[in-house]
Structure formats: C-alpha cells, structure tokens
Amino acid sequence: MIQANEFVKRYGDFTAVNGISFHVPGGTVAALVGPNGAGKTTTIRTACGILRPTSGSFQIAGIDLRSDPVGVKQRVAYVPDDPPLFESLTVWEHLMFIASAYRLKDWQSNGEALLTQFELIAKRQTLASELSRGMRQKVAIACAYLREPEVLLLDEPMTGLDPPSIRLLKRSIAQQAARGATVLISSHLLTLVEDICTHLVLMRSGDVLFSGMMSEARSQFGGTSQSLEEVFFRLTADDQWTPAKSIEAVDE
Numbered sequence: 001m002i003q004a005n006e007f008v009k010r011y012g013d014f015t016a017v018n019g020i021s022f023h024v025p026g027g028t029v030a031a032l033v034g035p036n037g038a039g040k041t042t043t044i045r046t047a048c049g050i051l052r053p054t055s056g057s058f059q060i061a062g063i064d065l066r067s068d069p070v071g072v073k074q075r076v077a078y079v080p081d082d083p084p085l086f087e088s089l090t091v092w093e094h095l096m097f098i099a100s101a102y103r104l105k106d107w108q109s110n111g112e113a114l115l116t117q118f119e120l121i122a123k124r125q126t127l128a129s130e131l132s133r134g135m136r137q138k139v140a141i142a143c144a145y146l147r148e149p150e151v152l153l154l155d156e157p158m159t160g161l162d163p164p165s166i167r168l169l170k171r172s173i174a175q176q177a178a179r180g181a182t183v184l185i186s187s188h189l190l191t192l193v194e195d196i197c198t199h200l201v202l203m204r205s206g207d208v209l210f211s212g213m214m215s216e217a218r219s220q221f222g223g224t225s226q227s228l229e230e231v232f233f234r235l236t237a238d239d240q241w242t243p244a245k246s247i248e249a250v251d252e
C-alpha cells in the first residue's frame with residue numbers, strides 16, 4: 001500500500017506539492033495523472049525516499065518513510081522516465097548488479113524469464129550504451145521486477161516503447177499486482193493506463209483533485225464516454241472543482 005498524509009514539498013520558496021493525502025491499497029494498480037508540473041514526479045521521488053518531504057508523511061508497504069527510510073527502500077522499486085543505466089555493463093550484468101546489491105538468491109532463472117518476457121534475451125550480452133531507448137526502459141523495468149518489490153513506482157514507463165512492448169508491459173504490470181505488489185504508474189498516456197489501473201490519483205498544481213477507484217472517477221466525472229480522458233479534462237480544466245480535501249476519497 002501507499003499512503004500519503006498531508007504531504008508538502010517545497011523547492012526553496014516554491015510549493016510543488018501542497019499538502020496532499022491519498023491511499024493506494026495493497027495489490028492494486030493506480031494511475032498518477034495530471035498536467036505538466038502537477039507534482040507527479042516530485043510525489044513519486046519522495047515516496048521512494050530520493051527526496052525528503054518538507055512536511056507530512058508517507059507510509060509505504062506499511063512502513064513510515066521518515067522513521068524507517070531504509071526499510072522503505074528495501075521494499076520499493078522506482079523506475080524513472082529516463083532510467084540511468086551503467087553504460088559499460090551488459091544487460092545481464094545489470095541483473096547481476098541488482099541481485100548482488102539486494103542480496104538476491106537463486107535469481108538467475110527469474111532473470112532469464114524476465115529477459116525472455118521483455119524480448120531482451122538476444123541482447124543479454126549487449127552493453128547498455130548499445131541499446132535503443134525502449135530497450136533501456138525494458139532493462140530498467142526487468143531490474144525492478146527482479147527484486148519482487150512490494151511497491152513499484154513507474155514514472156512514464158510506456159514512453160519510448162513500441163506497441164508490442166506496451167502490451168508486454170501492461171501484462172507484466174497485471175502479473176506484478178497478481179503476486180501482491182502495489183503499482184503506481186505516472187503517465188500522460190491516459191488510454192493506456194486506464195486499461196490496467198483500478199485506482200486513480202489525479203493531481204493539478206500540487207493538489208490532488210481526485211483519489212479513489214477508477215470506476216468511481218469515470219462514473220462521476222467521465223461524462224457519456226466514461227473515459228479517463230474526459231475525467232482528466234473535466235477535473236483539470238474546470239475551475240468549479242476544488243482540491244480533493246473537499247472530494248471524498250473513495251477506496252473500494
């Protein structure tokens with residue numbers, strides 16, 4: 001699970017995130033969407049312990065981020081939108097590195113299965129510097145999956161992937177949730193995330209405008225199309241909607 005409580009993040013005088021609260025239940029897949037600059041990446045980078053909250057708190061997999069940041073980092077995998085790989089390591093060496101850093105045992109067959117699943121097995125001995133952008137993205141995702149983390153934070157995971165790879169990724173995310181992982185996906189590709197996400201956190205200008213079930217968002221704000229795109233435009237473009245403190249979060 002992921003729980004944000006009155007989370008505030010300021011960069012100097014600028015408030016990027018303005019006291020947000022939301023809950024993503026364990027074993028579910030949630031979309032984190034919102035216009036550019038809404039605060040999505042700031043929220044994700046704080047939830048995984050890279051940034052410190054200015055105030056407020058996060059509970060990740062039942063652990064308080066402030067009191068046990070190492071415990072959170074052991075349970076969370078974060079894949080940024082432009083994953084930094086080690087250019088002089090091969091694809092397989094990336095998996096070896098993760099296995100060594102996190103002291104994984106008997107990981108090799110799982111590693112091979114992940115490379116097969118993401119159609120990277122032929123690139124197993126290829127250096128990261130010689131991979132395409134989409135391949136780099138898939139290596140980073142495979143490294144995250146290898147750890148079998150309780151919480152997966154994926155920032156724009158579909159950018160740069162071709163349609164077959166997007167399909168593979170969507171299937172793999174469903175598999176991660178099925179084994180009990182909580183997955184939070186930040187994306188602007190609304191039609192792609194609405195296929196796989198049962199929960200929604202919608203941000204604008206540092207506020208959460210909606211947090212709860214995707215089905216609830218669609219039925220309340222999706223108009224006749226009942227689409228996430230319609231929800232997005234209605235909630236972000238129409239000033240009659242106020243930050244989520246006044247909209248009841250609906251969780252299951």
Ligand SMILES: Nc1ncnc2c1ncn2[C@@H]1O[C@H](COP(=O)(O)OP(=O)(O)OP(=O)(O)O)[C@@H](O)[C@H]1O
Pocket residue numbers: 011014016034035036037038039040041042043
């Ligand atoms: N290191 C930083 N220093 C100062 N301001 C920052 C910093 N990082 C982000 N911001 C600001 O915080 C706000 C939120 O940025 P953030 O990257 O979290 O948004 P986002 O929702 O992920 O946007 P996008 O969809 O464009 O990726 C923006 O106004 C951004 O300019």
